[in-house]
Amino acid sequence: MAESARALDVIDTRPAFTAADVAALNARFLDVPAPELLRTLLAGELSGRAALVSSFGAESAVLLHMVSEIDRDIPLIFTNTQKMFGETLAYRDELAERLGFTDLRVYRPDPRLLSERDATGLRWSYDPDGCCDIRKVEPLKRALRDFDVWISGRKGFQAGTRTALPLFELDEADAAVSGPKLKINPLASWPKEALNAYFDTHKLLHHPLEAQGYPSIGCSPCTSRVAQGEDHRAGRWRGWEKVECGIHQPINPGDEPAF
Template identity: 70%
Template structure:
């Protein structure tokens, strides 16, 4: 009897999206208006599963409103670090309800990880990077499990580290899309006014970029909009937004 040949299935572990494929999409959609681009992407998506991630911060309502006009059933992910302003949580509920999103998913830090690495809840005070990793990066990584693409609300004007942002990035093998990357503050303000969107209640008090309560402060006139984040630390990002090794460092 001839020996049977055993077929071994090979699992493709290569990332679906690479810096090169992200750059190709960036070139394809260059110059296309934001809403038109999003409609086109959702009509003929280069991905299988897409999520919208929002911090429900000072400018979040713009992207949320644009997406809600296209697909209210898109999964909407919010990471509650358990250090958020109460105003942010109330704003989240108000805005998600007003815009009609039907799949709001809230993720929190792993309680076992918190017990091991931040039992006092004060890690932000001596290790903000470690705090962000536990309370933001890890929960979002869990939230995005099963998605191969996600929408981010980053804008190029927000800080010096974001001025060269592309619309499309590779992020841990996923596609990260920044639809508002070329919007400036005047455009955002005009969109708020045109669509009568509610502002985050803390914005009027001088909070122009709103994250966790312990690490967010008011921004003075003329300061970078993100100057109030991690003030006094050599830190400008929480760790969620980091470039791939082959990407330009912004």
């Protein structure tokens, strides 16, 4: 799919989200099931303001299915780092087609940045943070500039740095350019068993690499198989003191917003 440069039809002049807004939303939706939370917001006060971001990883189909039941026209953003598994790209196309999404937007690294900072394509091998910044963080910032709300598929069980993950966060990564954004994590409290049950109930298509020992799937050079008993994300950047790509920041117990 080609990258979309289409701007929103209506300029949003509403005030940017604040920490107080985030605290109020976390309190309001504390015990609300994820499908109801999404339907309430996407069909209500956040209609037309949000984008759905997906890695099309091992568990992505759950959130994608939930949103497809509410709004198949929502902009669906995927960042193709140009280091992805071929299986991920094929899975993306088949799953998006099956679920009926009409606006899949694929963003790629800026070729000028690649030429300047990763001409050999090997930056991942000596500077994975810098590689992620060029290939993931920058393209997503570009993709989200037309939106003030985005939906993420992160779950608290996935890693120790996600155990305190809240339903709502304030994302200020690109605040100087496009203002603070509201980030929604509808599946923050879902355990793996609940995700598995949802897959079974709705007969969702699994990522082909999951059965081969990849419970968390990123770029091919930086993703390895995970042994039984290892952390869910142990196969990501194995051998490096790195736990997130830079799109998301680690949230440790005590760091979560109070409400």
